Amino acid sequence: MAAAADVHGTVTQARRERHLILNLNYSHLSTLPSELVQGEALVFLERLFVKRNVLVSLPFNIAEMLPNLVELYLHSNNLVALPDEIGNLLRLKSLDVSCNSLQVLTPAIGRLQVLQTLHLANNDISELPPEIGQLKKLLTLDVMLNRLTALPRELCGCEALQCLMVDRNRLLSLPRELVLLQRLSELSAARNQLTYLPADLGWTDSLQYVYVDKNVGLRSIPVNLWLKVVGCNGCGLKRLTEEDDKIECRNSFQYGKHTPVFFPPEIRTVRDATDPCHVSSLLELSLRVAHNNQRQGVVVSEEDLPPDLYGLVTLPSGHCSQCCHPFFTQTYAKFYPVRELDAENNLHAGSELFFLASCCSRTCLLSYSLPVRFI
Secondary structure, three states, X not given: OHHHHHHHHHHHHHHHOOOOEEEOOOOOOOXXXXXXXXXXXXXXXXXXXXXXXXXXXXXXXXXXXXXXXXXXXXXXXXXXXXXXXXXXXXXXXXXXXXXXXXOOOOHHHHHOOOOOEEEOOOOOOOOOOHHHHHOOOOOEEEOOXXXXXXXXXXXXXXXXXXXXXXXXXXXXXXXXXXXXXXXXXXXXXXXXOOOOOOXXXXXXXXXXXXXXXXXXXXXXEEHHHOOOEEXXXXXXXXXXXXXXXXXXXXXXXXXXXXXXXXXOOOOOEEEOOOOOOOOOOHHHHHHHHHHHHHHOOOOOOHHHOOHHHHHHHHOOOEEOOOOOOEXXXXXXXXXXXXXXXXXXXXXXXXXXXXXXXXXXXXXXXXXXXXXXXXX
């Protein structure tokens, strides 16, 4: 009773004095106080903090009663879902629903057009809705400690995104569309199930910090990241089998006698300097022509190509580490063992992890050399 009285007094005072901030943390609330969402609501309220309560749901009229909310802090409650009406909080810039029991994220989240930070860590979310790509002003997305097996390609629509945290999920791969995020400066994807990364990851100057530690099946890191800050401890440790390849959609290239290195499924052919064949496939040549035509304004229709190939015309698998020309279904690979590059620190002595240079031709492959690091 005392706690209820304290909450009532706090809300009453906030209404009377027209507070912009209301702190209801640690108040044992199972629902938001009726004074907040009934009668003369606090329409002037801008920041609401309700950390470590026992909320199981939010009222459907939350946007109607609290239309000026800029920040909503719901960390550590028992929420299993957010109402669609959350998308009507049109001034909301920060939403924290970490440490709840969310199983789904409503597509209405895409209506929060001025949202800048979204914290969803430590929930039970198995997928993100494509509508999340509509958050054009989003700067930080934190979905660590969930059950994600994939990220939506539409995430590339978050054109202002600077920090993406997806650690401790079940991700098998990262969409190559992430390379379109021109302002992304930090990507953290540690402790997932990644076995390859997009070839162009690190292509942009903005991306400076990439953390993929403890992805034990990850064997290669794009050489674009060689001069960036990369966390890769605990990678390249798992002994993978042919059966793993059957389960997961990917292609592999045998490095040495016993080390398979994995590539995205769109890369159908991988060659190295020892391969006597150095002629591009007809498919690779055709995609080069289609890509160049599209860049010159000759539009390729989606009906003209299978969906996977059409996607490559608009967004190639990667760009040559030597000449920067795009490649699509075929690449020439050059491997630099991390254990040799970092022999002095001996941090990767037992790993089979490589920096991977991907080139468009054998000529480029033979010309390529790893840039010098300046410390």
